[in-house]
Amino acid sequence: MKLCYQMDEKYEMIRMAAREFAEGEIKPVAGELDEKEEFSVSLTQQMGDIGLFGMTVPEEHGGQGLDYISYIIAVEEIARVDGSQAATLAAGNSLGIDPIDKFGSESQCRKYLPDLCQGKTLMGFGLTEPNAGSDAGATSTTAVKEGDSWVINGRKTMTTNANTPITKGSIVQAITGARPDGKPDYTCFIVENGTPGFTLNTMKRKFMWRGSNTAELFFNNCRVSNDAVLGNPGDGFKQMLATLDGGRLSIGAMGIGCAQGAYEAALRYSKERIQFGRPICKQQAIAFKLADMELKIELARNLLYKACWLAENKRPFGKEAAMSKLYCSEIAREVADEAVQIHGGYGLFKDYDVERFYRDQRLLQIGEGTSEILRIVISRAIGC
Amino acid sequence: MNIIVTVKQVPDTHEVKIDPKTGALIREGVPSIINPEDKNAIEEALRLKKSSDDGEVTVLSMGPLQAESTLREALSMGVDRAILVSDRAFAGADTLATSYTLSMAIKKIERYDLILCGSQTIDGETGQVGPQLAEWLDLPQATHAEEINIQGNLVTVKSNFDSVTRVMEMKTPALITVSNRINKPRYKHMNKVLRAYRDKAVVTWSKEDLKLNPIRIGLNGSPTWVRKTFVHSHSRDGIVVEKPAANCAEDILDFILEKALLKL
Structure with a gap:
């Protein structure tokens, strides 16, 4: 190598x-x-x-x-x-x-x-439920087989892309039975919008990602055919874990992108903003903040790209995906926070992009595995 | 319809700084890009190709080997073929030697109906290579095109020069230089980027591949040399008038009339 x-x-x-x-x-x-x-x-x-x-x-x-x-x-x-x-x-x-x-x-x-x-x-991906967030085992949506079809009942929440004018449907995870060890058996279904018994509600008044679509999904005796089963019945849990590992890399990328955008805006502003007779980037208090921002982004990007390399080369990457998502999202918060600080009062207004970056970063430590859950994933991987 | 587009790799002048002592461009760390109007020429070529039944778009560049990345970018936009004319012997070429060398490469390509060029580059800004190329190839030419229409072998080119609009008709084969107002270059498609690197080649031609007259290439073939580049200084000697405002106005008016800056 x-x-x-x-x-x-x-x-x-x-x-x-x-x-x-x-x-x-x-x-x-x-x-x-x-x-x-x-x-x-x-x-x-x-x-x-x-x-x-x-x-x-x-x-x-x-x-x-x-x-x-x-x-x-x-x-x-x-x-x-x-x-x-x-x-x-x-x-x-x-x-x-x-x-x-x-x-x-x-x-x-x-x-x-x-x-x-x-x-x-x-296509949306319905996993989270009102009472099953970090605790995915608390999922209560069920699908019961009746002849050649399945009947789904339950509710999903905070599903991205599920209710746009061009959404075809959502992939929905449901309990379809019990394993010999007593744990539930999960299956994923592709449920198309417009299927009788399937209704949606767009969740408004978000504080971040306001230009994206987030929806609640309601299933009331929603009947789908056997063709709607994604892969094989019972594979749902495995599918979810694999999907989340990949998804974590893309959240990591969003963290780096957000940090990069906020950092560049702050660097540009610091060169234009004159206080005490010179640009604020020439003042050590601000220059050191910018140096730290550059450092954090560089570290985060290296970690994320390594995780991608592992994934691409079909090596285990679950721990690195968790580390990437955790670190990239946390530095996005730190960098966006300092970017606002460098903008001073102006950073609190919507006329400056850093205001939006500061809000948008906040989801990244929550969605697709909270920072706390990711620390569990990492600590288990190292044998704790 | 077969179209050749000539392109040049240039420093991104938005990023360029000039060394105030030597007057030279500071190239270090400055990204290289496709000359912007050459991108308009590529876009127009792709558009014209799509509206004709068949044919291909070839991009042609003369430059050092690192200009290959510029040709890969053109391939990423969707052109069919890319040729880089590169040789140490071409170094120091002015517009005449450049247009000669390009014309010989075009003669080697043989099959073409149209040659499109950007009107001018953002580094040299001479606007000469396109028209010179037409002369070497003995082709009809139109410059600063803002609209091109083709019917059969008849090309109609519309250009605007301040308040004058010029419409020209030519027969193919012909050469047209395009303005940045002619179109909006497309965004690169992700799959086309992949194909540009995986499936396509940038062909490199050196001096041996072209039937060149050695006295017409490189520094030898260049009647013009850059004697000096310098940063234009905008500083002026100011005149300070220290009088009450009303009297100042009179002095200023006298000054303007004396210098004939304004006629009453």
């Missing part, structure tokens, strides 16, 4: 391509969408037009055929400009597309992936 810190030029081109799009199309409208708490179908479809969905899906399934690190770089670049669009993208890819590509039958792949990979449709 050789140590090499030089990335292929292809990755730089991926970064440039995503950055040009983010700065050209997302940046001008991000603040307004955030303020109006509005999901943009048009931006989502434009992201699809340039191949940001299905990035790691093989070309024969309608995807872009790229590797995981390319996808992570793209998420990072979108998050550098706007957390909301990055959320739509990361959830769309890691939670909506990835499970179908990995576990779906050939006919499910053919049915859903081409449109999902073009950004024409979106």
